[in-house]
Amino acid sequence: MTAELGLAALWLAAALAALQVAMAALGLARGQAAPTAAVRPIAIVQGGLAALAMAALIALFLASDMSVRLVVENSHSAKPWLYKFAGAWGNHEGSMLLWVTILGLAGGAVAIFERRLPERTLIATLGAQAVIALGFYAFLLAASNPFARVSPAARDGLGLNPLLQDPGLAFHPPTLYIGYVGISVAFSFAVGALVTRDVGPVFAKAMRPWVLGAWIFLTLGITAGSYWAYYELGWGGWWFWDPVENASLMPWLAATALLHSVTVLATRDGLRAWTVMLAVVAFSMSMIGTFLVRSGILTSVHAFAVDPVRGRFILVLLALYTGGALALFAARIGTVRAGTTFTLVSREGGLVLNNLLLSVILGVVLIGTLYPLVAAEFGVQLSVGPPFFNAAAGPIALALMVAMAVGPLLRWRRDDAAALLDRMIWPIAAAGFTGAGLVALAPPGVMPLLGLSLAAGLAVASVLPVIGRNPWRTPLFTWGMVVAHLGIAVSLAGMACDSAYTAETLIAARVGQPVRVGPFTVRLDGIKPVIGDNWSALEARLSATRDDDTIVLRPQSRFFADPVTTTSESAIATFRDGQLYTVLGRPDGEGRWQLRLWWKPFVTLIWFGGGLIALGGLLSLVGRWRRERRAAVREAWA
Amino acid sequence: MSPKHQRLTLALLGVAAIVAAALLAMSALKDQASFFYAPSDVAKQGLPLGRAVRLGGMVQAGSIRRAGDGVTVHFVVGDGIATTPVTFAGIVPDLFRERSGVVAEGHFNRDGSFTATNLLAKHDEKYMPPELAGKMHETRTLER
Numbered sequence: 001m002t003a004e005l006g007l008a009a010l011w012l013a014a015a016l017a018a019l020q021v022a023m024a025a026l027g028l029a030r031g032q033a034a035p036t037a038a039v040r041p042i043a044i045v046q047g048g049l050a051a052l053a054m055a056a057l058i059a060l061f062l063a064s065d066m067s068v069r070l071v072v073e074n075s076h077s078a079k080p081w082l083y084k085f086a087g088a089w090g091n092h093e094g095s096m097l098l099w100v101t102i103l104g105l106a107g108g109a110v111a112i113f114e115r116r117l118p119e120r121t122l123i124a125t126l127g128a129q130a131v132i133a134l135g136f137y138a139f140l141l142a143a144s145n146p147f148a149r150v151s152p153a154a155r156d157g158l159g160l161n162p163l164l165q166d167p168g169l170a171f172h173p174p175t176l177y178i179g180y181v182g183i184s185v186a187f188s189f190a191v192g193a194l195v196t197r198d199v200g201p202v203f204a205k206a207m208r209p210w211v212l213g214a215w216i217f218l219t220l221g222i223t224a225g226s227y228w229a230y231y232e233l234g235w236g237g238w239w240f241w242d243p244v245e246n247a248s249l250m251p252w253l254a255a256t257a258l259l260h261s262v263t264v265l266a267t268r269d270g271l272r273a274w275t276v277m278l279a280v281v282a283f284s285m286s287m288i289g290t291f292l293v294r295s296g297i298l299t300s301v302h303a304f305a306v307d308p309v310r311g312r313f314i315l316v317l318l319a320l321y322t323g324g325a326l327a328l329f330a331a332r333i334g335t336v337r338a339g340t341t342f343t344l345v346s347r348e349g350g351l352v353l354n355n356l357l358l359s360v361i362l363g364v365v366l367i368g369t370l371y372p373l374v375a376a377e378f379g380v381q382l383s384v385g386p387p388f389f390n391a392a393a394g395p396i397a398l399a400l401m402v403a404m405a406v407g408p409l410l411r412w413r414r415d416d417a418a419a420l421l422d423r424m425i426w427p428i429a430a431a432g433f434t435g436a437g438l439v440a441l442a443p444p445g446v447m448p449l450l451g452l453s454l455a456a457g458l459a460v461a462s463v464l465p466v467i468g469r470n471p472w473r474t475p476l477f478t479w480g481m482v483v484a485h486l487g488i489a490v491s492l493a494g495m496a497c498d499s500a501y502t503a504e505t506l507i508a509a510r511v512g513q514p515v516r517v518g519p520f521t522v523r524l525d526g527i528k529p530v531i532g533d534n535w536s537a538l539e540a541r542l543s544a545t546r547d548d549d550t551i552v553l554r555p556q557s558r559f560f561a562d563p564v565t566t567t568s569e570s571a572i573a574t575f576r577d578g579q580l581y582t583v584l585g586r587p588d589g590e591g592r593w594q595l596r597l598w599w600k601p602f603v604t605l606i607w608f609g610g611g612l613i614a615l616g617g618l619l620s621l622v623g624r625w626r627r628e629r630r631a632a633v634r635e636a637w638a
Numbered sequence: 639m640s641p642k643h644q645r646l647t648l649a650l651l652g653v654a655a656i657v658a659a660a661l662l663a664m665s666a667l668k669d670q671a672s673f674f675y676a677p678s679d680v681a682k683q684g685l686p687l688g689r690a691v692r693l694g695g696m697v698q699a700g701s702i703r704r705a706g707d708g709v710t711v712h713f714v715v716g717d718g719i720a721t722t723p724v725t726f727a728g729i730v731p732d733l734f735r736e737r738s739g740v741v742a743e744g745h746f747n748r749d750g751s752f753t754a755t756n757l758l759a760k761h762d763e764k765y766m767p768p769e770l771a772g773k774m775h776e777t778r779t780l781e782r
């Protein structure tokens with residue numbers, strides 16, 4: 001019954017999305033009141049129905065209804081409840097349903113809360129939103145019905161990929177999807193503004209919270225995904241330039257550029273066409289991300305679908321939406337009048353530089369990610385790996401950091417290069433001092449040295465805008481910028497420390513044998529079998545000693561029965577100055593056990609910085625919201 | 639500068655950025671174009687010395703030898719035409735076994751052997767690294 005209810009809700013939601021498009025088109029073309037008035041309620045109900053379908057699917061997974069094909073193929077009645085719950089989107093159909101649910105809810109939220117935009121622009125925005133949703137409804141109903149039944153019903157189900165059996169699954173996909181969908185809302189705003197020829201500060205102010213929100217979630221999703229890969233894969237690496245990682249990085253890069261240009265448009269009425277273009281690019285990137293991850297074109301833990309029809313379907317959607325948006329952009333951009341001007345050395349100039357550098361990085365990552373796929377179409381098998389991305393994107397990223405240090409110290413409209421140099425004295429001194437100190441004490445490689453010096457300079461430069469100001473009278477969004485930029489510096493420092501100062505030991509150790517790694521002495525105390533909910537494991541007991549402090553770590557080698565797999569569960573001890581990372585290998589047949597140990601100084605800064613970046617976004621979001629509310633109150637009084 | 643000029647300048651800068659990205663990516667890709675090697679490619683194209691590459695193929699039957707230190711393994715990767723001896727120090731993946739697909743990351747040595755820093759074995763019975771599936775397919779048609 002639940003499955004049929006879910007399917008009915010999905011069909012109804014699709015029908016309402018079609019109605020929403022029709023009403024919006026009618027309202028815009030004829031300017032009639034009735035269809036225009038209908039768009040908002042339709043958008044709200046459509047979002048509710050999509051959420052109902054998602055709730056039905058989650059209920060089916062929680063109840064382990066083995067007459068539903070999706071549950072049989074991806075769940076197991078003996079699984080812990082959290083993985084049954086999260087398992088609802090740990091597969092192709094469920095994840096697409098989650099996508100469209102978030103999209104529907106976002107459309108509903110726009111319909112309820114958006115009051116700034118002119119009515120016509122809002123209607124066009126909701127219409128664009130419904131066009132996007134319609135494509136995904138069609139995809140779900142035609143090619144990936146999550147509610148299909150099997151007959152006869154199965155007994156236990158096939159189980160969930162053990163790599164996905166991790167609490168991270170409950171948060172990682174929804175976080176990224178909220179980010180993707182937030183960008184699609186920003187894109188819909190851009191389409192709406194293009195349709196009604198209304199590109200200006202009002203549109204930018206309406207779009208900004210969605211861009212900021214999407215960006216916060218993408219930042220969190222990437223940070224969490226990176227930490228997840230770090231401890232789950234047991235390789236000690238935190239970024240692999242895997243196409244799936246790139247699929248989340250590319251929308252983030254585009255959203256970061258958009259975030260900065262939308263501020264110029266909202267406050268200075270500049271960069272109009274550029275901002276709209278970036279919204280189109282950001283949306284295309286999130287569609288490419290969905291395509292890469294969901295089409296089965298890549299073989300990875302994320303690729304659930306191996307059905308070529310589905311891949312082609314998403315590719316067609318991608319081409320239609322991106323092509324349509326670009327066509328609209330080309331047709332309408334002539335009517336968008338140029339905004340205000342500025343000189344090269346100015347805050348605007350700095351933001352343009354930021355946008356250009358981000359675009360170049362985005363282009364490099366995009367080419368590196370798509371090149372092997374395109375080559376494969378021509379029968380050439382090749383892969384592009386970390387050496388390419390590090391060599392091509394690394395130097396530009398460092399240049400971007402320099403721009404980031406300088407940008408916030410520039411004045412709007414016009415500034416003086418000599419005065420700027422004056423303001424940059426402290427950051428430059430910090431960078432130089434750090435660099436010289438490192439070379440004298442513990443010389444790292446060239447790139448880590450550059451990275452650490454830059455991180456120091458950037459950290460100092462980031463806080464300069466609030467130095468000497470009353471912290472309580474400084475706007476919250478200025479604090480947001482400071483915290484986010486500081487987060488980049490912190491993260492960069494973590495990356496550079498990890499690549500320069502990591503100590504690694506690989507050994508086959510006997511029980512009782514001490515092993516050195518970095519400042520630690522690790523002793524293998526023993527190995528014992530352990531039984532979990534749906535796995536069994538061999539667990540090592542390691543005691544790690546540094547300066548008379550001893551802690552115990554328990555890495556495991558886990559065996560899953562459904563489906564048959566072994567995974568290694570690393571054990572990580574976190575200290576104020578870094579992490580001790582331990583992995584248990586296999587016995588060598590002579591009473592020894594393979595151990596892989598890393599001492600990674602300050603590696604945690606990478607994800608701590610990611611958290612700071614997201615926090616900066618949040619502060620900025622709240623700050624803008626408060627300022628606008630105050631302005632609204634003032635208007636009401638006037 | 640008039641608004642129109644400023645706009646033109648920005649558009650040109652945008653185009654320049656895209657061209658720069660493409661040029662940068664292409665020049666870096668030229669070195670990377672052959673990042674993935676099968677043993678028979680080495681015979682055809684010569685040794686790619688001094689850079690990080692991937693080597694893919696099947697682990698030959700009876701070729702896995704474990705060294706006395708308990709962490710180093712020696713094995714031979716073949717693609718049906720040629721073979722390459724590989725040395726790897728580390729924890730081998732769970733699905734690493736003989737007569738099974740493997741992708742090794744590392745570098746070639748002057749004597750034609752390969753030193754791996756990382757091994758990727760197939761995830762399950764269905765999984766095969768896409769590059770490897772292609773190579774295997776090629777090889778099979780060649781043999782026929």
